[in-house]
Amino acid sequence: MAEPIRVLVVDDHPVVRQGLRTFLDVQEGISVVGEAEDGAGCVTEAERLRPDVILLDLRMPGTDGVAALQGLRDLDKPPRVLVVTSFTEPTAVLPAVRAGASGYVYKDVDPPALAAAIRAVHAGHVLLHPDVARLLAAGDAPSAAPTLTAREREVLIEVARGRSNREIAKALSVSEKTVKTHVSAILGKLDVQDRTQAALYAVRTGLV
């Protein structure tokens, strides 16, 4: 190996950044060249430092991981991105994979596995946690991504805040009938039975 793999660590918690750093510093051929604590910082640091691989947390305040991925794609030579998250609900990671993440591991990996993942991603491989791979495989056949319209997403967000149809109608300045129409469409697309399940879906996927 000529040069070490240059890694940028992106997470909103200093504790986690330090942990990853410590893990990786003892690994041969991997060098942590920088840190960022949100999506915006991630993109600017990536542009400045030109890392080979980015370890990216999905859940961050402000610009989140998915937004960062979109920003990274616009760079001329985008780095590989390995999503590292504690988010146990795998549905949240689907948008990330679609947005161009090269890999996905849970935050509870041990150091050697994490190093192996970084090397694999750097080599151009796509590395998915078994759960995610299964989700992608399963998702292709039946319904794939529930593709809500912008308006439906607005309504779903209100539902996920526990608002009633009447309140949502008032908030969006439409009739209650219209809200019902949207909710009905949402339930159909998400393949759930009622607004409670839709709300739970929304919080699980991080829409709230």
Place this chain on the structure above:
Amino acid sequence: MAEPIRVLVVDDHPVVRQGLRTFLDVQEGISVVGEAEDGAGCVTEAERLRPDVILLDLRMPGTDGVAALQGLRDLDKPPRVLVVTSFTEPTAVLPAVRAGASGYVYKDVDPPALAAAIRAVHAGHVLLHPDVARLLAAGDAPSAAPTLTAREREVLIEVARGRSNREIAKALSVSEKTVKTHVSAILGKLDVQDRTQAALYAVRTGLV
């Protein structure tokens, strides 16, 4: 200072444990004497190692932080417990404070602040994040803790899984009427309008 403060780190993520370790090892007068990755391990390690302070994550698989706190209380000389969590919803921490936690900090503290918190807790102080303190203060006056009965908690968990009254009735082997009674009582105690809000409350407080 004669002897360093003996600290036990409890978190389900190796990354976080390593990060906290690295933070604390450079601090004067603080020594990490052990780690545990769940509530059960926390109690046994606490009994074996007799740490002065435990850094405890609330969200863990299996035995969680609150359960661990209850187990720790039964030790003859219980150690101080500093809750360290990334859980941004402060309501989840109320049960922990009630269960005997001596302090509560967010996981995004910087190392000196964390060390200061550990020293304060070790000295017998109670250290609360401003958010939590405000919650406690506010919670005392109006309704404090919504104290659900065991049965109500069971029902609420089912509600928070998106189950209908009929399904819950079947699962708990009671009539749908009974479920309605419980749900109604739950809504009243939690001061929410419908089952969707109750479900959201449950997930926020980590009941799911």
Place this chain on the structure above:
DNA sequence: TCGGGCCGCAGACCTAGGTCCAAAGGCCTA
């Protein structure tokens, strides 16, 4: 210019969810 999707709205309709009132049996405690 002709669909096709999205949005808003309406009427009719059905059902699940929720409230109020009442009551009975079990269990614990003063």
Place this chain on the structure above:
DNA sequence: TAGGCCTTTGGACCTAGGTCTGCGGCCCGA
């Protein structure tokens, strides 16, 4: 033993939530 809380259930009742069908207007791409 009396009182209180929990659990269970019933009946009557009201309303929010959800479905189905259908319509008109808008915008955009073929």
